[in-house]
Amino acid sequence: MTDQSSAPAATGREPRWLDADQQRAWRAFLLGTTLLLDRLDEDLRREHGLSAVEYEILVRLSEAGGTLRMAQLAASLAHSRSRVTHTVKRMEGARLVVREESPADGRGVDCRLTDAGMDLLRTAAPDHVETVRQSLVDLVERDDLMALGRVMDAVCDRLICAHPERELRR
Template sequence: MSEPRWLDAAQQRDWRSFVDGSLRLTEVMERDLKSRHGLSMSEYEILVRLSEAPERRLRMAELAEHASQSRSRLSHTCSRLESKGLVFRGGCPKDKRGVYAHLTDEGFAALDRAARDHVETVRDFFIDLIDPADLAAVGRAFRAVAERIDAAGRDASC
């Protein structure tokens, strides 16, 4: 077995800063959405994805992929959103096995209200703190991370 490729001091510092900062930022966003709008981050993400989809609907399998949730977790989250009247699930006319999640008008209105506050939280605790060139670098870096994870998932499923 080969020796692990240990991080040097600067890499370790930056890695720990990323882990700590991203966890704390997620906690701030989660707390803000929950206290102001009664939504979790995962619920908010589902509403966003549905709002951006044609006819404000997506197949559950596609929504799970876009929202980075397992199908069972997505089902539980959609059940909570359904109980709030923000989403409803319905069958797929072309495929009797398929199920769509639909964003209701009430769900769209709730998302609109939440998004107005959420963008300010994102700006206050992330966007406005970072130099534009550094922000572009963060974007490039995490697109590369997402692509690597997607590729690893494809390789594992073959």
């Protein structure tokens, strides 16, 4: 491994290394995010037989009135179309969603939430939000949570411009 203090950045400029406090905050963010997302996924799988991605698909369909084009669904999840297609196919097997030709132009494929999918979402949502509360919201002061929201909004504002289809904030 090269000495970081002398390694030039890809741009040819010297890297702006993180100081000790910034490094600690960055590492805490990475570890905390990984552990939180793993916990959400584990709880959904154990309690409802759903992965976190499957849960998010149900949520996105519900929020969109029950139907989304597959391309829109993939973009909103920031996943490849092939990954979303594979997940949706599995969810079709469980009768949570159906894929059908888009009535708008006959070329696209829509993903539609079934009654069974909506029922599962209604059942899973209270448990999911309780995990969110226990694992994040209830652990910090309200002002800190609001600060976290502002930080992540700034991150989204910077990164979403390259992928406006991923905008989910309301």
